[in-house]
Amino acid sequence: MELRSLFIDFNSYFASVEQQDEPALRGKPVGVVPVMADSTCCIAASYEAKRYGVKTGTLVRDAKRLCPGIRLVPARPAVYVGYHHRLLELINRHIPVAHVGSIDEMACELLGRERERAHAIAIARALKADLAAEFPAIRASIGIAPNAFLAKTATDMQKPDGLVVLEAADLPWALHRLELRDLCGIGPAMEKRLHRLGIRSVEQLCSAPIRVLHKAWGSVEGDRFHRRLRGEHLPEPAPHGASSISHSHVLPPELRHGAGAETVLKKLLQKAAARMRHGKLVARRLQAKIKYLDAPSWKEIAYCNDCDDTRTLLGHLDELLAHRPRHGRPLAVSVVLWDLCERIGTTDDLFAAGGQNASSPLDPVLDRINARFGAQKIGYASARSAAAPMRIAFNRIPDPGREDPTRGNP
Template sequence: MLRSLYVDLNSYFASVEQQADPSLRGRPIAVVPMIADTTCAIAASYEAKRFGVKTGTIVADAKTMCPDLVLVEAHHGIYVEYHHRIVEAVEQVIHVKSVNSIDEMVCDLTGSARNREKAVAIAHDVKRSIKEHVGSEMLCSVGIAPNDYLAKTATDMQKPDGLVVIEQEDLPNVLYSMELQDLCGVGRKMYQRLWKHGIYTVEMLCTASKQQLHDVWGGIEGDRLYARLRGEDVPHVETHKSTVGHSHVLEPSLRTHSGVIGVVHRLLQKAATRLRQYGLVTAEVTVSIRFVGGERWKCECDITPTQDVVQLTSVMSTMLSQLPTEGIPFKASIALNKVSPADSTPQPLFDNIGPARQSLNASIDSINKKYGKNTLYLGPAWNALQSAPMRIAFTHIPDSNSE
């Protein structure tokens, strides 16, 4: 039975750039965090991929592979804007059950839509709606399958502009041509674990026993994969965030002791805003600085659970007082760890800032949302307000007002 329709935008960042700037269409482009030979591509158009340029390729190497390569500095705000337009375009055809990343979403097939012919027609309508409402350069691959996992897998079987249907009777043979690392959930470490357990191919994975996969994954996730590979509709288990953080490579002008301190506080205030958006509190603050030459400095501090930006700023200032003054800082990272839901944190522990401070935090968030980020901020970040702009992680779609 067909239950899931998965939409995966092709070369998303690069396609958005080509849609927004017609002069880039049909040309090999690489989206980069900054125009420099030492950085790497965070996305490549299909024209560039034909030359071997891909995500992670060092720009200097990419230029050698593709002499006509056009470098485009990333515009993360535009990617978020297009994301919302694409979701709306898909909603014109079928309800989006969940957004899994900036360029992926999944829809449930119900009733007559579970018929193969009807499901394929819906997929074509989704593609058409995205082109009509967002733009002709916005291609996507659609996977249709008995569950979300297999539907996502199907999107990787035909790119760009693919449409692949996996039916129950196709399993498991239809998966055998894939590589292990093509499967969701098989990263570098899991790939190594599979090899240690004598599983070298997708066919061997599919024919392994439930107990074998349980042992490889070290628990119930192996059982869940066993069921998914057989087309079973395994309910999604909500996972809770364990950390909220940000990192940033410093601009040359901020590679000083005072500059990196400003950037750290800028990152902290961004993370604190997200923490409150998620309704979480943190019980541990971590800051890490990497210096030119590779040296690192790291500091951790356990705290009473909080989401208060003033309290977090005070803690961070104390931690940064230990930062060495020698060396040239290159990258700053902060993390708010040991997070938990604010409404389930024991009140005596959480109630350490009072209603006035809670009101202040709410006012900061409200004003920055209404009038734009950095309208209100805490002083220690004053010299880095334009630093650490919006960045998009695989599963975090940023709020343009807070980041």
């Protein structure tokens, strides 16, 4: 069984980029936060901060207690995206990147002699040497294995700055020391399902028959998981097109009121609509949600009949917001455009009043202006005062041309 995959995972990525971009932060405990407020939580922590018990999700007030000297910095998504592309260029000098899993994870395919252990390790070490020379504050763990699943798993077995090779002879015993949740594809719900089947350790998981994993996953994905654990190289299923586009935002303290929540929702909707048009898609449903600090969450859905027109979508949002609770302090807001389909092949509603839902010639012009001069340079006035900067999801790299940067590029 040959080595086929080399996986790179950048350690404590957001915090490491902050240390790279600001040398005064190097060697210091750093926490990255969405807003500068004690009521929020750290979205990333440097290894210096992790030694004190600070981790992703730690409340800022607790981080200050655990690590009195922690340096808190506001998140700068545009900077992280900029470094992501620079790091991709560095990796591609050594081996082509086959797949970008997230802003801090990349998979590469080993070919020919690269599949020999010595050659694969040499590539990893050369990559690490260039990384240390060009980005000294950013480190990466590299896993090498017969498939991408095991290579990704290997990156978690030695952090920070690790290099782990898993060969056929190492399987499955090398995995036994891991927890079930350490394996990609096993979250809280799947862990409970495995527990109900009597599987409480990775050793038990590795020895379970394929029919048991099929039952646990409820589909052929359980069979695939069984085979990946044994090092089989399986082609990934063809990805499906996006079925939804969403944006969410935790409100800063100064916007935790009704008008602030509505304004941010309108800005998020404009961003989502621009992304949808870029993908040549239309939406059939719009969902708006407000999470309150002192009241139950509110959520409503509107049907919008194959729409990609921002003004029409804002009208639907206004109709939803007319029914939102008038009491309570908003904490977070989100919008989702559901039931997406390709623009080609859809027909505008013949009976919609005033051409409602028809594509506006204005929107593509606004999209081009924002793509050329920077996100949200021009837009509808109802959202101009809102602060809803670019955010980075786990499986999507934002485009700074269509989403707000917080503080420029590196």
